[in-house]
Amino acid sequence: MRHFNEISEVRQQLRKWRMAGERIAFVPTMGNLHRGHLRLIEQAQKHGQRVVVSIFVNPMQFNDQSDFEAYPNTLAQDGEKLSEAGVGALFLPSTEALYPEGHEGQSRVVVPGLSDILCGEHRPGHFVGVATVVAKLFNIVQPDVALFGEKDFQQLMVIRRMVDELCFPIEIIGVLTERESDGLAMSSRNSYLTAEQRQQAPLLYRVLTQAKSQLKLSTQSNETVEMQAIEVLQTGGFKVEYFTVRSAKDLSKAGVETQDLVIVAAAWLGKARLIDNIGLNLG
Numbered sequence: 232m233r234h235f236n237e238i239s240e241v242r243q244q245l246r247k248w249r250m251a252g253e254r255i256a257f258v259p260t261m262g263n264l265h266r267g268h269l270r271l272i273e274q275a276q277k278h279g280q281r282v283v284v285s286i287f288v289n290p291m292q293f294n295d296q297s298d299f300e301a302y303p304n305t306l307a308q309d310g311e312k313l314s315e316a317g318v319g320a321l322f323l324p325s326t327e328a329l330y331p332e333g334h335e336g337q338s339r340v341v342v343p344g345l346s347d348i349l350c351g352e353h354r355p356g357h358f359v360g361v362a363t364v365v366a367k368l369f370n371i372v373q374p375d376v377a378l379f380g381e382k383d384f385q386q387l388m389v390i391r392r393m394v395d396e397l398c399f400p401i402e403i404i405g406v407l408t409e410r411e412s413d414g415l416a417m418s419s420r421n422s423y424l425t426a427e428q429r430q431q432a433p434l435l436y437r438v439l440t441q442a443k444s445q446l447k448l449s450t451q452s453n454e455t456v457e458m459q460a461i462e463v464l465q466t467g468g469f470k471v472e473y474f475t476v477r478s479a480k481d482l483s484k485a486g487v488e489t490q491d492l493v494i495v496a497a498a499w500l501g502k503a504r505l506i507d508n509i510g511l512n513l514g
């Protein structure tokens with residue numbers, strides 16, 4: 232696996248691969264890699280001859296400086312996992328390389344509406360930071376295809392819209408959420424859970440699954456299902472930010488006529504902010 236810190240160097244390598252007719256599949260990450268990331272890489276290998284992974288903890292998408300500073304750095308282990316997984320290139324830009332003048336005054340990518348609801352409402356500026364850094368990385372790597380986890384459902388939607396509306400010639404692929412055996416969605420933030428909270432954490436997915444079953448029966452309104460779920464989570468020690476039934480097409484509030492649904496949730500357990508979702512089609 233080749234390592235690159237400089238934009239010009241990674242571009243030079245990618246140009247060679249592209250000229251040799253090889254398809255480039257890209258997996259952007261913030262490091263602290265787990266099985267969920269390895270699944271993205273596995274899928275990426277099906278879509279391109281060369282897989283490029285970036286690790287960059289993007290300061291622009293953190294609305295809380297202490298959260299940014301506490302973000303785990305596991306570069307040595309990450310490098311080993313990526314080489315073992317057969318990744319062709321690892322791009323590790325410095326903050327100065329991506330934001331030479333700092334990120335506050337820099338040009339930004341705004342995906343309006345979608346960025347301001349749910350996680351965007353609770354983490355103001357988060358999706359502007361995500362869209363901006365992903366656009367930069369896309370312009371540097373110029374992949375044929377890029378892969379993102381479905382756990383971050385709203386992020387995936389923001390990126391799909393950005394790519395569509397700004398005409399990036401890149402195919403975006405969403406990859407199924409990788410789960411622990413007890414259902415907990417894999418996330419870098421799970422490492423913030425204490426042993427006791429780790430036991431409580433799978434409740435989030437159990438409640439999502441239960442809500443999905445209730446909605447399938449169509450005997451209760453979405454609001455009732457949401458309220459019951461929030462109560463169960465609160466009793467289980469969670470501080471719920473949102474638990475809501477949405478249209479899987481645009482994340483707007485689902486009405487009685489909406490068939491393609493996604494239940495999205497964000498809740499705190501101690502220092503860990505967990506997000507998860509489950510889809511269902513009533514058609």
Ligand code: PAF
Pocket residue numbers: 259260261287289292361364365383386
């Ligand atoms: O999902 C992530 O790890 C990040 O939000 C991403 C897409 C790498 C952008 O920094």
